[in-house]
Amino acid sequence: MKYRDWNEMQRKLEALYVLDNALTDPSEEYLRLIRKTEDGEKLHYRVDNGAGDSLSVIFTEKLVLVKGFAHESALNLFAKEQEEQSILNRIYAGLPEKYHHFFSPKEKRETTFFLWYDGELHQNSIAENDGGQWLLAYAFDSFEKFRDFAKDYYEQDFSESLLRKLYEEGGLSDKELEELIYGASSPSSQNNSSNVFPST
Template identity: 55%
Template sequence: MLVIDEYRTDPNETWLRLIVKTEGSYGVRYLIDNGSGDSLDVMFTDKMILIKGFDHESSLSQFATDEWNQDIIDGFYKGLDVKYQNLYSEEQKDETTFFIWYDDQEHQNTYQDQDGGEWLLSYFFDSFEKFHEFVTDYYSITVDEDLLRKLYNQGQLSEVELEQLIRTS
């Protein structure tokens, strides 16, 4: 998705991107922001994977409540080493409706069994067919399916292949 998003988006209009990749001392971070108030933030660090989601329509969004409940937000991060909690600003933590981390096992603290927007995890496509459907619908393009399958399976294409993939639209 990142490859297509970067190719299709004018470098001067980064605010239009669906996904942004950054690298820092912590590792690699991918931020998916659908422009509608929902985001999925995935960080790959030296020892773990951190996944933070924010669904602005979730009942767990503190911005949609009459009374702010910091305990809900803090609860998502309970048990996570402070070193990794500090990778997020307070503002970023406030924009949390679910949080998952993986070290050697999966950890997730939920609040009263409520869905905090885990539907955002659907951006992780578990099949080529779902990836193909998303790419063609979201970007309104027709693609070379063989090249798109190669991108799905290998995560990259040469510059020439990328042009061939998109040029078919």
Template identity: 45%
Template sequence: MRKIDWDKIKTRLDALLVLDEYLTDPSEDWIKLVIKTEEDYGLRYLIDNGSGDSLDVILTDKMILIKGLDHESSLSQFAADEWNQDIIDSFYKGLDEKYVSLYSEDQKDETTFLFDSFERFHEFVTDYYSITVDEDLLRKLYKDGFLSDLELNQLIQEN
């Protein structure tokens, strides 16, 4: 599998932004898919399809923070039979307060996943895909952005 070039993530987000700017009538800014802002902590891209799915990507010199909402996902509190605020709160536990404070209480509630660490990524992958994985291989994928074909085949553990 080809390695993800993390340096190109910004370039790809900018490419999406350029297309969105070009294809969206200025009088209809409210339907823009991508919004980019330059903040004191770094760059922020908000991608929102207007149908209940969003992705917030924050690029700093120290980390990449990714927060997403998939309102139909079984992991979303909006799809749960009963709201559990502890799940939402757990996403933000341990996250530097300067990043937590970027989100209002409503925006925090609109979280299906948030990861800034391997542990959060591991939890998302195993819950979202309902799979058991080789933790060492998943850690390698998280750190390096790629696995060999053999490693990919070994990643998912049969129950």
């Protein structure tokens, strides 16, 4: 199935997924930065930085949905004494009804910003608060940002040519991937709970 790809965002998230998947030991799933699922109707990437913030990007044939949750945002409903359903209604207003079921009620509550792209960008501004839109930096808009984040987050140097190929193509051959991560430190040395964010 061909998915709508908003400015090649899917390729960039796939590059991060391939790198993180290669460097995360299967026995230490809790260290994983990004997960990917596909069910034929949609392709879903979910970034969880371990510091209480998350980014979900769903690609469908017709549109791309982007949901972020920044725990320090003023729009964090968990930080309020009483849930404000009206805020969620405003955040998701205008989204075609057939796509609402992509997020459970709990997932919707974990929203501080939401947008979708169907050829045009749609976002409902709430009280002049971007709600954590900085999370979009995980879909790196330049190779240099991807490279610098990878080196800092995984605390190792990579072959720049292979890392660039991964970023530009969204994948590597098994041999190239092995060469890229050869000598990688154990995933257990990662500190996913630290406040590590890509630069914006």
